[in-house]
Amino acid sequence: MEIIDQALAAGRRALSEYDAKRLLADYGIAVTREQLAADRSAAVEAARQIGFPVVVKGSGAELMHKTESGVVFVNIADEQGVAEAFDAISSKLGAGFEAVLVQEMVSGKRELVLGLHREPQFGPCVMLGIGGVLTEVINDTAFRIAPFGEAEARDMAAELRAKKVFDAFRGEAAADMDQLAKNLCALGRIGLEQENIAEIDINPLIITPEGRLKAVDALVVLKESSHD
Amino acid sequence: MTDRIEDSPLYRIANPRSIAIFGASNKFTAMGTGILSSIKQMGYDGAIYPVHPREETVQGHKAYSSVLDLPEAPDLAIIVLPTPVVPEVMEACGQKGIGHAIVVSGGFREVGDGGAALEKQLNEAAARHNMRFLGPNCIGAVNTHFKLNATFLPCEHPPGFIGMASQSGSFITQMFDYLGRYNLGFSSGFSVGNEASIDIVDCLEYLAKCPDTRVIALYIESIRRGRDFIDAARRIAPQKPIVAYYVGGTEAGGRAGLSHTGALAGADRVYDGVFRQSGVIRAHSIEEMFDICWCLGTTALPRGNRVVIQTHSGGPGAVAADACARNGLELPSIEAQTREKLAEYIPSTGSMNNPVDLTFTKRNLDYFVDIPDVLLQDNNTDALMVYMMMPRRMVLMVAETMSVSMEEAKTIAAQFISDQSRQLADAMRNAKKPWIGYSYYSSESDFIRKLYEAGAPVLPGPNRAARALGALHEYVQLCEKIST
Numbered sequence: 001m002e003i004i005d006q007a008l009a010a011g012r013r014a015l016s017e018y019d020a021k022r023l024l025a026d027y028g029i030a031v032t033r034e035q036l037a038a039d040r041s042a043a044v045e046a047a048r049q050i051g052f053p054v055v056v057k058g059s060g061a062e063l064m065h066k067t068e069s070g071v072v073f074v075n076i077a078d079e080q081g082v083a084e085a086f087d088a089i090s091s092k093l094g095a096g097f098e099a100v101l102v103q104e105m106v107s108g109k110r111e112l113v114l115g116l117h118r119e120p121q122f123g124p125c126v127m128l129g130i131g132g133v134l135t136e137v138i139n140d141t142a143f144r145i146a147p148f149g150e151a152e153a154r155d156m157a158a159e160l161r162a163k164k165v166f167d168a169f170r171g172e173a174a175a176d177m178d179q180l181a182k183n184l185c186a187l188g189r190i191g192l193e194q195e196n197i198a199e200i201d202i203n204p205l206i207i208t209p210e211g212r213l214k215a216v217d218a219l220v221v222l223k224e225s226s227h228d
Numbered sequence: 229m230t231d232r233i234e235d236s237p238l239y240r241i242a243n244p245r246s247i248a249i250f251g252a253s254n255k256f257t258a259m260g261t262g263i264l265s266s267i268k269q270m271g272y273d274g275a276i277y278p279v280h281p282r283e284e285t286v287q288g289h290k291a292y293s294s295v296l297d298l299p300e301a302p303d304l305a306i307i308v309l310p311t312p313v314v315p316e317v318m319e320a321c322g323q324k325g326i327g328h329a330i331v332v333s334g335g336f337r338e339v340g341d342g343g344a345a346l347e348k349q350l351n352e353a354a355a356r357h358n359m360r361f362l363g364p365n366c367i368g369a370v371n372t373h374f375k376l377n378a379t380f381l382p383c384e385h386p387p388g389f390i391g392m393a394s395q396s397g398s399f400i401t402q403m404f405d406y407l408g409r410y411n412l413g414f415s416s417g418f419s420v421g422n423e424a425s426i427d428i429v430d431c432l433e434y435l436a437k438c439p440d441t442r443v444i445a446l447y448i449e450s451i452r453r454g455r456d457f458i459d460a461a462r463r464i465a466p467q468k469p470i471v472a473y474y475v476g477g478t479e480a481g482g483r484a485g486l487s488h489t490g491a492l493a494g495a496d497r498v499y500d501g502v503f504r505q506s507g508v509i510r511a512h513s514i515e516e517m518f519d520i521c522w523c524l525g526t527t528a529l530p531r532g533n534r535v536v537i538q539t540h541s542g543g544p545g546a547v548a549a550d551a552c553a554r555n556g557l558e559l560p561s562i563e564a565q566t567r568e569k570l571a572e573y574i575p576s577t578g579s580m581n582n583p584v585d586l587t588f589t590k591r592n593l594d595y596f597v598d599i600p601d602v603l604l605q606d607n608n609t610d611a612l613m614v615y616m617m618m619p620r621r622m623v624l625m626v627a628e629t630m631s632v633s634m635e636e637a638k639t640i641a642a643q644f645i646s647d648q649s650r651q652l653a654d655a656m657r658n659a660k661k662p663w664i665g666y667s668y669y670s671s672e673s674d675f676i677r678k679l680y681e682a683g684a685p686v687l688p689g690p691n692r693a694a695r696a697l698g699a700l701h702e703y704v705q706l707c708e709k710i711s712t
Contacts, residue, residue, distance in 0.1 A: 113488060113489070113492075115488065115489025116489065117487065117489045117493050119454065119493075121451060121454040122451075122498075123454065125493065125498060125501075127489050135488055136488060136491060136492060141492050141493075142500070142501055143493065143500070143502075144501050145455070145458060145501070145505060148505060151709050152505055155505075159500070159504065199487040199489055199490050201488050203488055219487055221487055
């Protein structure tokens with residue numbers, strides 16, 4: 001896959017968020033509408049096209065935990081806010097600055113985490129869990145070895161302690177379980193087909209008020225041995 | 229995958245027509261001696277050929293100084309010798325034409341590089357002669373239906389229906405006494421050791437085809453052929469249930485990853501997923517694993533998760549209700565027509581809510597046969613849990629009122645308990661819905677012991693009974709999922 005080959009050729013450990021989402025979208029996983037912008041006016045123009053409110057994040061392959069690095073600004077309502085976010089990110093990252101990612105602001109009270117890693121004795125292993133910043137504290141997850149079918153994917157959801165998160169919740173619709181099952185199977189396919197991918201995190205994958213699923217942030221880690 | 233059980237590499241290990249044993253002597257402290265003694269004690273009736281460099285006879289059997297001198301090529305070689313000589317003995321067995329072996333000796337891969345080199349030699353010797361073997365570093369195999377106990381501890385339980393494979397060395401032998409207490413037992417059991425030739429997946433395939441095995445139990449530390457395990461188990465589970473106990477091996481922890489997924493993927497949770505995906509019921513203790521096997525092997529499967537509890541005392545009923553709730557089981561209310569039918573049996577002090585609490589019944593048969601029958605016919609009942617007790621003293625008191633001598637009263641009481649337990653066990657076995665007993669009494673009670681002997685599942689306490697019933701329901705759901 002071209003995105004992966006280019007990143008490997010450049011000696012990168014991971015894909016940028018933008019590239020990671022293009023890869024996921026290729027496999028049928030819904031991702032946020034977003035554009036890369038290398039300068040302030042491009043960022044403002046991107047926000048205008050996407051429509052407010054927007055999120056502005058630092059973008060770069062070596063930026064793996066953006067929230068912790070202080071380069072994520074959410075719920076920006078206007079052009080001035082976009083310009084300010086751009087300036088804050090570029091000064092924070094200094095010489096390491098590459099671009100910002102301007103993306104639609106997805107609202108939804110429920111956040112999931114989907115993931116992929118490799119088990120030495122089993123092969124590609126897909127994860128579903130309760131997502132968001134508390135993911136590791138809550139630690140409510142289910143795993144399956146790829147390949148698996150949609151019945152198995154639905155059973156992952158049933159295995160979570162917090163499985164009621166998929167039901168209608170505080171005025172928001174029940175989650176689209178077909179879409180969730182398809183997304184989980186798609187991650188398994190990525191694991192089987194893309195040997196140079198070591199790990200994937202989609203966190204959060206937000207359940208929208210309409211019950212649709214959308215990947216809001218994604219990390220694709222490449223294989224260690226492939227960029228020696 | 230082999231279609232016929234005879235094609236399994238384990239077939240001649242579990243059903244050998246003749247055995248060569250290396251390492252057995254007349255010295256009673258030697259491990260090989262213990263294994264030969266176990267083989268004889270269970271009454272194995274095939275030929276036994278001890279191979280020993282000096283002895284002329286070993287435990288009454290003519291000994292041979294070399295395997296090459298044996299009058300035939302036996303089906304199985306059991307090797308309990310010092311590690312360095314094992315590869316050459318394997319080679320000699322191969323030359324003789326022996327196709328299968330159990331290598332009990334340790335000191336191979338499990339001890340490091342030197343041992344790993346010896347294990348490689350062992351594999352090469354076996355491969356040269358197309359031999360398959362169990363181990364090394366294992367305690368052997370048992371097939372109670374073939375009167376074969378090739379382990380170092382005596383197995384006194386009756387031939388059973390639980391087929392087991394274990395990655396823990398002596399675990400199977402430790403369970404002989406435990407299972408015997410409930411009149412349960414292994415059909416066949418295998419200790420797989422280092423899995424150099426035959427692994428847990430081969431055992432699964434064999435036990436799936438074994439006609440004496442109704443349910444498969446696995447003790448797992450680490451599955452090496454992961455995908456093969458999942459594929460085999462998914463194929464087998466809908467026909468024959470599989471229950472696994474997993475205890476984290478060395479792979480747990482220490483996952484260096486850049487993602488949250490890597491950090492969250494503890495081996496224990498991954499195995500939860502693997503088992504569920506494989507259609508395997510996961511038990512969280514050894515007792516639980518065998519409780520589940522017991523019920524799967526002796527009762528019908530439930531259509532749903534609604535349990536009716538029957539007791540004659542509030543406490544055991546309330547505890548059972550609580551235990552059911554914590555094991556994913558529901559307590560439905562019973563139908564109006566069931567209440568009508570029950571009215572003639574239940575005194576005014578009793579309760580027809582669920583738990584159905586009789587407080588007192590005039591006749592034992594009402595409690596153990598008629599009332600359960602009515603409750604099982606209820607459309608809201610998917611499974612029945614009945615508290616069971618019948619203290620001998622109580623029966624004796626009744627017998628004494630019949631103005632007979634003390635001796636006669638004892639005989640009458642014993643006969644009564646025996647008849648009642650047999651009738652009850654028959655009713656439980658023939659019920660179209662799962663019907664399991666639970667009790668705080670043990671096999672010290674004549675009644676409970678007789679029930680065990682008649683093959684009735686009477687679990688120690690309501691928590692264990694509820695968990696086992698929950699697992700039966702889980703099994704049905706796993707099968708439904710796999711077949712979609």
